Amino acid sequence: MAQRDLSRCLLRAIAPISRTPRPIFASPVARCLSTTTPRPAELLEEPQERFKAAEPFDFAKEDGPRSGGGGKRLLRTLRIVPASPSYFSAKPTFTDDFVRLSALLRTVATLPMVAPIDAPKVAWKTIDQYRIMTNEPVRTQRFHKMMHIVRRLNCIHPSLMPEEVLQAMQRFKKDSQPGDIVPNPGVIDELGRAKGVGRRKTSSAVAWVVEGEGEVLVNGKSLTQFFGRLHDRESAVWALKATQRLDKYNVFALTQGGGVTGQAEALTLAVAKALLVHEPALKPALRRAGCVTRDMRKVERKKAGHVKARKMPTWVKR
Amino acid sequence: MSSSTCIRRFSRLSLDRTAHPPIASRSLLATPQTSCFSTTAAQHASAQGKKGMAAAPKRGARTLNIKKNKKDAAVAKKPAPGERKAARKRIVLSNNNALEVETLTDMDKSTALANKHEGQVKGIPDAVVDALRAVEAFKRSQGWSMFRRPATLIRKETTQLAELMSQAEGGEEGKPKTVRRILTGERLNGKSTLLLQGLTMAFLRQWVVINIPDAMDIVNAHTEYAPLPGSQPTQYSQETYTATLLSQIAKANDKVLSSLTVTAAPNIPVPFPAKGSLKQLAEAGVANPEASWSVFVALWNELTQPGRPPIMFALDNLAHIMRNSDYLSADVKPIHAHDLTLISHFVTYLSGSKLLPNGGVVLASTSKSNTPTVSALDFSLEVAEAKQYSPNNMPQWNPYKKADQRVIDCLKDIKVLKIAGLSKNEARSIIEYYAASGMLRAKVDDGFVTEKWSLAGMGNIGELERASVRLRL
Numbered sequence: 001m002a003q004r005d006l007s008r009c010l011l012r013a014i015a016p017i018s019r020t021p022r023p024i025f026a027s028p029v030a031r032c033l034s035t036t037t038p039r040p041a042e043l044l045e046e047p048q049e050r051f052k053a054a055e056p057f058d059f060a061k062e063d064g065p066r067s068g069g070g071g072k073r074l075l076r077t078l079r080i081v082p083a084s085p086s087y088f089s090a091k092p093t094f095t096d097d098f099v100r101l102s103a104l105l106r107t108v109a110t111l112p113m114v115a116p117i118d119a120p121k122v123a124w125k126t127i128d129q130y131r132i133m134t135n136e137p138v139r140t141q142r143f144h145k146m147m148h149i150v151r152r153l154n155c156i157h158p159s160l161m162p163e164e165v166l167q168a169m170q171r172f173k174k175d176s177q178p179g180d181i182v183p184n185p186g187v188i189d190e191l192g193r194a195k196g197v198g199r200r201k202t203s204s205a206v207a208w209v210v211e212g213e214g215e216v217l218v219n220g221k222s223l224t225q226f227f228g229r230l231h232d233r234e235s236a237v238w239a240l241k242a243t244q245r246l247d248k249y250n251v252f253a254l255t256q257g258g259g260v261t262g263q264a265e266a267l268t269l270a271v272a273k274a275l276l277v278h279e280p281a282l283k284p285a286l287r288r289a290g291c292v293t294r295d296m297r298k299v300e301r302k303k304a305g306h307v308k309a310r311k312m313p314t315w316v317k318r
Numbered sequence: 319m320s321s322s323t324c325i326r327r328f329s330r331l332s333l334d335r336t337a338h339p340p341i342a343s344r345s346l347l348a349t350p351q352t353s354c355f356s357t358t359a360a361q362h363a364s365a366q367g368k369k370g371m372a373a374a375p376k377r378g379a380r381t382l383n384i385k386k387n388k389k390d391a392a393v394a395k396k397p398a399p400g401e402r403k404a405a406r407k408r409i410v411l412s413n414n415n416a417l418e419v420e421t422l423t424d425m426d427k428s429t430a431l432a433n434k435h436e437g438q439v440k441g442i443p444d445a446v447v448d449a450l451r452a453v454e455a456f457k458r459s460q461g462w463s464m465f466r467r468p469a470t471l472i473r474k475e476t477t478q479l480a481e482l483m484s485q486a487e488g489g490e491e492g493k494p495k496t497v498r499r500i501l502t503g504e505r506l507n508g509k510s511t512l513l514l515q516g517l518t519m520a521f522l523r524q525w526v527v528i529n530i531p532d533a534m535d536i537v538n539a540h541t542e543y544a545p546l547p548g549s550q551p552t553q554y555s556q557e558t559y560t561a562t563l564l565s566q567i568a569k570a571n572d573k574v575l576s577s578l579t580v581t582a583a584p585n586i587p588v589p590f591p592a593k594g595s596l597k598q599l600a601e602a603g604v605a606n607p608e609a610s611w612s613v614f615v616a617l618w619n620e621l622t623q624p625g626r627p628p629i630m631f632a633l634d635n636l637a638h639i640m641r642n643s644d645y646l647s648a649d650v651k652p653i654h655a656h657d658l659t660l661i662s663h664f665v666t667y668l669s670g671s672k673l674l675p676n677g678g679v680v681l682a683s684t685s686k687s688n689t690p691t692v693s694a695l696d697f698s699l700e701v702a703e704a705k706q707y708s709p710n711n712m713p714q715w716n717p718y719k720k721a722d723q724r725v726i727d728c729l730k731d732i733k734v735l736k737i738a739g740l741s742k743n744e745a746r747s748i749i750e751y752y753a754a755s756g757m758l759r760a761k762v763d764d765g766f767v768t769e770k771w772s773l774a775g776m777g778n779i780g781e782l783e784r785a786s787v788r789l790r791l
Contacts, residue, residue: 214772224775230789233773247768
């Protein structure tokens with residue numbers, strides 16, 4: 001009898017580890033259990049796990065239908081083992097996670113690994129995000145210990161990665177991963193034009209690139225008419241010049257807003273993007289030439305009490 | 319007071335009068351006049367007065383008088399009058415540091431108008447360089463000073479102009495024609511250089527060349543002017559400018575004019591020998607500026623006699639003569655540029671109301687820098703371009719703009735010679751010339767040529783030179 005009870009309790013203890021994903025209890029009042037101070041609204045937008053403490057033992061049921069002792073008999077004979085190993089802590093989610101990951105690591109420890117640098121790139125949740133998700137004041141050091149295990153799991157050779165590990169890691173990944181958002185591939189239209197859009201400072205430019213012999217029109221004018229400085233002309237067609245494609249394509253572009261330099265550098269980006277539609281393999285070369293990344297710098301706003309963005313008024317003694 | 323004193327005073331007065339030389343009539347105001355009632359000589363009085371009259375410094379104003387500095391001011395030598403301007407206007411046509419281009423050959427008389435040299439760089443013979451210098455055809459902004467000696471690229475438009483010139487000479491039929499053209503094109507596209515090439519070909523073919531180097535100089539009121547007697551409506555002649563032009567004509571066309579003699583006694587107010595040469599005629603105008611306009615007219619009459627060589631009549635920066643000049647008439651109204659005799663003469667031939675009987679070319683070039691906006695001229699050129707290149711798409715006059723009817727009338731049926739960018743082959747040829755001159759140190763291959771061609775706005779030759787020779791990094 002006692003043996004059977006013990007095994008049942010053990011089963012219960014293991015239950016949360018074997019069951020993945022975690023059971024979700026549909027309880028609208030989950031937040032009532034929180035002992036932490038309310039957080040600002042924007043932080044609460046993070047999805048928070050619903051949490052409920054372990055279910056109470058139903059002693060009447062354990063006693064069996066015949067007995068009428070109200071569970072007192074069982075209570076006397078049983079040594080109760082809680083379902084979660086962290087039953088006696090205030091909130092067990094973190095400890096559960098940690099124990100589960102450690103157990104998982106023991107099972108997959110012998111699988112071959114890749115060097116950390118070759119492991120798939122993953123954006124992990126930050127400690128703040130994890131705290132909000134679990135609604136638990138997790139200590140930084142402990143969190144990092146846990147993330148160490150997660151990263152170790154991520155280093156398992158991708159071809160041998162077990163499904164359960166993938167599922168376990170899913171809990172610690174950010175919602176959007178780098179490379180999740182793939183832009184629509186550009187198309188060359190029926191007239192052979194590829195379009196690219198670029199921006200810099202407050203200028204924006206649209207460029208259409210077609211196969212040709214190096215003719216460039218910006219807002220209907222030639223490059224020399226539109227850009228007085230040689231430097232700006234070179235900037236505008238830098239994507240083509242840096243890849244030795246200046247004699248292979250024609251460009252016609254529209255640009256507006258901002259000043260001369262901004263328009264020229266917006267054109268750099270626009271032409272590069274349009275060129276990438278024609279020849280996607282040029283991306284590394286263009287990145288090296290500095291034509292792929294949008295330069296996000298803009299004029300810093302002026303602040304109250306300052307003369308400019310940061311300049312303070314002259315100090316006067318009285 | 320005794321009478322002797324009075325006499326002495328009077329005698330002194332008379333001495334003073336004799337001390338002054340009789341004053342020239344025009345400079346009445348230049349020297350101080352003596353008052354008859356003063357007994358001191360005016361010069362002495364004024365000299366003394368000035369010394370004492372130096373106003374005392376204002377109270378509180380500090381006067382700094384450091385004698386050491388005065389010496390230093392004398393050490394720094396000021397340039398002589400006119401020296402700075404001469405340095406500013408100096409035209410350098412050679413660069414001893416540039417390499418001699420071995421393959422460079424000169425243009426010559428027989429092949430000047432042939433089209434077989436298209437796309438090649440050709441040198442300008444020394445004699446023609448002197449003549450071109452005399453007519454001020456070289457500009458400072460052009461890059462002559464970077465190469466060993468003047469040479470130009472024979473581009474497509476040059477052969478077109480050469481073709482026109484051979485038509486003007488009479489061509490195969492032998493009937494001389496008057497060709498009138500206006501050179502248009504973008505900034506730095508080589509309009510003035512094409513004009514210079516036209517002058518070069520004319521000199522080589524031994525035409526008579528009359529060149530007005532910059533129309534701005536005629537109309538900016540920097541030279542004297544006077545109403546032409548007996549003209550109705552009043553025209554204004556510019557003696558000094560005309561005399562300068564005559565001297566340029568005489569110097570540049572030395573050989574041709576010396577070989578021609580006058581057919582009839584010219585109607586000029588200066589003595590002229592019978593059977594004198596046309597060069598002597600032009601020089602008579604230089605020596606007597608007040609007769610220069612009548613000399614110019616007489617010279618022109620002689621040049622339009624049958625059997626004389628064709629004439630190249632050229633003008634740069636056309637827009638300046640298509641509006642009011644900076645001169646004022648007697649009733650303080652601006653004088654229209656077409657009322658100046660020289661310009662009206664040019665415009666008569668440009669508009670085609672008179673023709674050159676011995677054939678020739680009337681060539682005007684627009685300019686895109688230092689030029690006024692003349693809407694009537696712009697519109698006339700647009701119309702002329704549309705007539706030639708896209709007859710279905712004629713421009714409309716904007717009725718809200720002010721039209722200068724004289725301009726529209728004189729450009730009614732003009733034709734333009736539009737200068738576009740260089741072709742890639744021409745660009746390659748000129749870049750190779752730069753490289754051969756040692757002014758461009760790069761491997762000239764297709765990629766390089768195309769890159770420069772594109773960056774120069776599809777073959778704008780001025781920008782090409784800038785990008786490859788001037789702005790070397």
